[in-house]
Amino acid sequence: MEPQAIHDAVKAKFGDAIVELQAEGFRPPFVVVAPERIADVALYLRDDPAMLFDALMCLSGVDYKDRFAVAYHLYSMTHRHTVGLKVFLPRENPAVASVDAVWPAANFMEREAFDLFGIDFPGSKDLRRILLPEDWDGHPLRKDYKYPEFYHGIKV
Amino acid sequence: MEALARSLVSAVPAIAGVPLWTVTLLMMVLSAAVLLAFALTFGGLGSYVLRKVAGDIQVRIGPNRVGPYGLLQFLADGAKLLLKEDIIPAKADRFLFILAPYLVFVGSFAAFVVLPFGVGLTASDLNIGVYYVMAVTSLVVVGILMAGWASNNKWALLGGMRAAAQIVSYEIPVGMAIMPAVLIAGSLSLQDIVRSQGGLLGIFGWNLFHNPFTFFSFFLYFTAAQAETNQTPFDIPEAESELVSGYNVEYSGIRYAFFFLAEFGDMFVVAALATACFLGGWHVPFFRAEALPALWGNLLSLAVFLIKAFALVLVMMWVRWTLPRLRVDQLMRMSWKYLVPLTFVNLLGVSLWLLIFKGKGIPALIASLIG
Amino acid sequence: MTTPAEALPTQEMLINMGPQHPSTHGVLRVLLRTDGEVVVNAKPDVGYLHRALEKIGERVTYAQFMPFTDRLDYLASMNCNCAWAWAVEKLAGIEVPERAEYIRVIVAELNRISSHLIAFGSFTADMGAFTPFLYSIRERERVNDLFEEICGNRLTYNFARIGGVSADLPQGFLEKTKEFLDYFEPKIPEYNNLISYNKIFLHRLANVAVVTAEEAVAYGLTGPNLRGSGVAFDLRRDEPYSVYPKLEFNVCVGTGERGQVGDCFDRYMVRINEMRESVKILRQAIAQIPEGPVLAKVPRLFKPPAGEVYFRSECPRGETGFYVISDGTVNPYRLKIRTGSFVTMNVFEKVTKGLMIADIVAVIGSFDIILPEIDR
C-alpha cells in the first residue's frame, strides 16, 4: 500500500488524531499523529489485515528546535510496504505513550530516545538510560545541550 | 626402598659403615628429588610443546624468541612467574588460598611415585599402585575446590564447583576402565601390570590387543582421563571463554605456576598410566629389556616408556586444539550416561573373557593355535 | 514432606559478566542472576563504548562523516561506508556511475565474507575451540590484503564517497579477488568438517536460545539473526538497492537442521551459508563490472536539499539504517543510526531465561553482536 493510501485509511479510522501526511521531501512519508493516540494507531497499523506493520525498523527522537518529535519507521514483512509515523511533542516535558507493547523492538530505541533527548515514554516496560551513565546530566542530542566541563571531577 | 638400600650397601663396601636407615632415607630423598626434577622439567617442556603443537595446528609458529626454536621459553616463563607479584585478594580466605595450590601440586606429583618408568625404575613399587594413583589424584579436586572457594570470586567458585562435580564423576569411569588391566595381571601393582604384557611379537602382548573389550577400555580410559585432567573438551573448570579462568582466576605468580605445573603433571600421570596399563609400559617391542644388563635395560626401557607416554600426551594436546568445549550438564551426562555404563559393560566383558578363555588374550590364542 | 530443594535452600547469585570478559565481544556487561549454573535472568547493559557518533554527525559535513562510519561496525566498515553513501545519495538524488556501484558491491560482499569469518571464528573460540578462529583469521587476512590494495587501510577503509568510490580498482585487483575466491570456497566445507557438524558443537548449539519467526520480527531482528529464525528476508533482494537486482543469489534461512528453527545453530549456519552466497555474488559482479568513471560530480561544498530520508541496507550484522534529516546546510541536521546489533540486544534478556552460563556465551556469539555498533 502506498503511504497516501495508508494515511487515508488511518485518517478514516482515527479522524482528528491524524494531523497530516508529510510527503514532499520525506522518504518514506510520515503520517503525523497526535501524541495521545499513538498507541491506538500503532496497534491498528500492526493488526489491521491490510496494514500488518509487524516490524518497527527504527524509532528516533528528533529535536526540531521549537518542538520535539518521535519518528517511527514501520515495515510490513507480509505486504512489504513501509511508512513512517511521527508525533510532535512540546519542548516542555515531552512525553508520548510507549509502543513497546505493540512492537517489543521499541524498548531499546525508546530508552535511547529517553536517554539522548529526554523524551518520556509512559507505559514502558523498562525506561532507563541506556548509552550514557545513569547519573549523567542532560540529554546530549538536544540542540540546546550545554557540554559539561566535568564529570565526577574528570575533565571532559 | 630398604631392600634397594641393602643391595646398594652390599655392592659398595665404602658405605658399609653408614647405618642402613640413613642410606634408605638418603635414597628416598634422592629419588624424590629426581622425580620432582622430572616433573618440573616435564611441566616446563610440556608447556613449550603444548604451545608449539598449538602453533603448528593453528598455522602459526608458536614460541620462537627465547633460545633456539624458542626452547628456553619455559625458563623465561618460569622466571617471570617467580618474579611476579604475589597477589592475595583482600577478601580471600588467606589460609585456604595459600594452601590450595600446594594441595593440587602434591596431588598430581605424588602419583609419580608409583609410575613404572623402567624395568627397575620406580620410586616405590606399591602393591596397591593403581589404587594409590586413583587415591592421590583425587586430592587435586580438594585443592581446586579450595582455590575456588577461598578466592572469594564468583567465577572462581563456579569453576571450583564444576571441577568438583567433574572430577568426582570421572573418577568412576577412569577406575572402571583401568580394571581390565588389573584383572589380567591379577595385581594392583603397576610393575606387575607392565610385566604381564611382555612377549608375543612386541606389541601383541599389550593389553590393548588382549581382547576387544580391553581395546575399547583403552579409549574409554583415555577419554575419561582427559576429563579428569581438565583438558579441552572437558576443561569447564577453567573454561576461559565462560569463567574467564575458572578456579585459578585470582592466582598470580608462583601460586599460579603450581596450578599450571600440576595440570601438566596430571597430563603425564594419566598418559603414563595408560601406557603402563594398556600399551605395554616399558616393554620394548621385539626385545626383552629385562635380559640386558641392569643399567642398559633400565635406560632403554625408560626411553621406550617415555616415548609411549609422550606420544599419548601429544594426542591429548591434539585433541585439545581440535574440539570445542562441552557444557557442564552435557559433561555430566557423558560421564553417567555414556562412559560409566560402557566401562561397566567392558569390565563385565573382560571378566567373562578371562573366565572363558582362561586368561588368554586373542594374540595368545592365535599363537597357541599356530603352536 | 519437603522436597530436597526446600530442605536445602539455595541463594541466587548476582554475577557481572563483563565489561571485561573474554567472550562478550567487547565491553558488553551482562548482569547475570543465576541459580548455580542456571541463569535466572540476564540483563544486558550497553553503552560502555558510546562515542556520540550521532552528535558528531550533526557537526561534520556529509563527506566528513564517512570515516566515522568505519567506526560503526569495524568488522564491516565497507558495508557501513556504502550504506552511508547510499543514504546521502538517496537524500540528494545523486546518480552514481555503474562501475562505482559494482565496486561497492564487490567490496561490500568481500567485507561480508570477512565479517562472517570473524563471526564464525570468534564464535567457535567462545565455544572452546580456538583453532578455527585462527583459520578464519588467516582467510580474513587475505581479504584485508585486498582491501589494503584498494583503499590503503586494513581496518578502517573509508573507501566509499558520496557519488561513488574514492578510487578505481587497482591493476589486477579483480584477478586477485578471483584467486581469493578460488582459495576460499573449498575452505567452507573444511570448516563444516572441522567444527560445524562436530557432535559437541552441535550439542552446544542445537535447541539453545530459540527465537521464533514471530518473535524475531516483533523484536526487530534483522540480517542473519532474522533469517536464522526462518524468515526469508534480505534487503538486498526485498528492498533492492545498488546493482543487487542484477545479481543472483539465494537468501539463506535457518531450517532447524539439528533442532528447532531459530536456535543458535541455525543462526550460525546462516552465516556459513551466506559466505557461499557472497562468493557467488562476487563471481557475478566480477564478470559483469563495466568500465567507466567511479565518482559522480558532486560539488565540494555539498548541500543536499532539505528533507528526511531513511535508508537501510543489509550489513553483516543486520540492517544498518541511516535516518538523515537535512535542513539544506552542509551538515546533517539530525542523524540517527539504526544498527542491527543494538536492536538484537533487546531480545537477549528474553531468550536467555533458564539457560546455563555457558549458553549465554553461545547466545552472544550466535547473535554476532559488535559493541561499537551497539553503543555508537
Next chain:
Amino acid sequence: MGLKQYIADIVEAVVTTAKGMRITARYGVDAKEEITQQYPEVRREPSERFRGFLHNDIARCTSCTMCVKVCPVDCISLEAVRGADKKMVLASYDINIGRCMYCGLCVEACPTKCLTHTSGYEKASVDRGELILHFVHEDPAEIKARVAKQVAEAAAKAAEAAKAAEAAKAAESPKMTESLRPGKAEGSIVPAAPAFAAAVGNPGGGNPGGPKAPDAAKEEWEKKG
C-alpha cells in the same frame, strides 16, 4: 532414547571428532601452511595506496587550508602569513598523528598534491608530544617576523618605486597613478574548522596535547555548542 540412537550418538561423536582431528593434523604436520611472519625481521610491503603517516612537502604547499577544513578530527593545524610576493608563507604546519585517523580525506582535498601518505606506520612513543609532526622546523614567530620584515621592505621598495614612478610620471604627465599596494603583513590564517574533535572525535584520548592549547580548543568547542 533407544539403544540404536544411543550407539548412533556415540558413533557420530567419534566420527566427527576424527574428521576434525584429521584436518588439524594436516595443518599441524604441513609446515607450508604456516602463515605467520616474524614481524620486526620480516616486513610485508605496504601496498601502493597504503595510508600511513601524513607527509607535507612544504615547498609545494600553498597554505590553502583545504586539508584543515576537510579534516574531520582537526588533527592538522596550519599557520600562514602572506608574504611579500602575495603568496602565503607557512609559519607552522603540524599534524597530530595521535589524533589522526588516517582517513585520507585531506590528501584527496589537497589541490597541489603536496600532502601525501607515507608508508610509515610505526610510531610508538612514551610522550604524546612526539606524536605531533612538525613540518616547518623553524620557529613560527621567527618566520612571521622575517616575513613581516620582508613585506615591510617590499612595501618600502614599492613605495619608493611608486614614488620614483610618480616622479617620473609627474615629469612626463601631471596625472597621478595608483600606487602599488603591498600585501597585508598580518595575514595569519586561523583554522576555521570546528574544534569539537578534542572532546568527541577522540573518545579515549581526551585532549592529547593537541596543536591547539586546551583552553582555546574548549572555547571554540563551547562556541560551537
